[in-house]
């Protein structure tokens with residue numbers, strides 16, 4: 689039998705964005721009458737900046753060290769960008785709650801050009817995301833796409849130093865850090881379909897801590913939960929890794945009617961982009977998973993991926 693710890697300790701990465709997100713959840717818990725404190729931690733994903741995430745073990749690197757703090761009892765819950773949370777968590781942990789989603793779109797950021805269309809032939813665009821890379825290549829095969837890692841401030845600094853003509857970042861991160869004025873253009877999903885879970889937060893807790901999981905439920909937003917379950921089911925079905933050239937984005941067209949789109953690209957740019965979509969009445973987690981699974985199967989056959997994936 690667990691009771692609710694007081695104070696609740698929230699494990700978080702120490703980037704400005706992660707701290708904003710954890711502080712936001714701390715305040716939400718405060719409004720529910722709980723006292724919460726932050727435990728800042730540096731993860732391997734934050735330390736290794738010279739190699740791409742897909743090469744060093746994926747976005748799970750951002751999550752693992754926070755899970756160790758939960759397992760040790762040094763912290764009770766962890767706040768993550770949902771985009772960085774692997775679909776399959778270790779058995780001892782659950783995604784206890786997904787709060788309302790922020791801006792899910794990608795942002796075009798440049799000091800010179802107002803829109804992607806304005807970039808000259810062969811312009812240099814910074815992004816390390818395989819998804820952004822393949823979608824940019826699809827829109828503008830002439831662009832030279834170069835790696836860009838580090839936290840948001842670091843990425844903007846590299847742009848300002850003149851290393852790139854433009855960069856592409858998540859709008860949610862810029863907005864949370866008060867940097868919305870850096871957004872020159874927001875990509876519509878038709879141009880750049882977001883990653884699964886983009887713009888949403890995920891709160892992770894020990895699976896056995898029933899009292900804590902129950903206490904987090906008032907922060908949950910069922911429409912965001914169901915949409916992101918559908919999106920994340922596609923990631924899981926296509927191999928479970930977040931470091932894939934995969935986009936998956938769901939929107940509510942009307943109450944209960946979920947529209948799910950997905951895209952898969954070839955990072956080498958040899959094969960054309962594959963895009964699929966489906967709609968379904970979704971009222972519970974099983975139906976959201978079924979829609980995600982259906983679209984994953986459609987994507988797999990349309991892209992000629994067969995049964996095995998890299």
Ligand SMILES: NCc1[nH]cc(CCC(=O)O)c1CC(=O)O
Pocket residue numbers: 769770771772856857858860861885886887888889
């Ligand atoms: N991969 C890093 C990451 N994880 C979450 C965000 C932004 C916030 C979000 O998408 O929810 C970012 C930065 C970015 O993609 O530009």
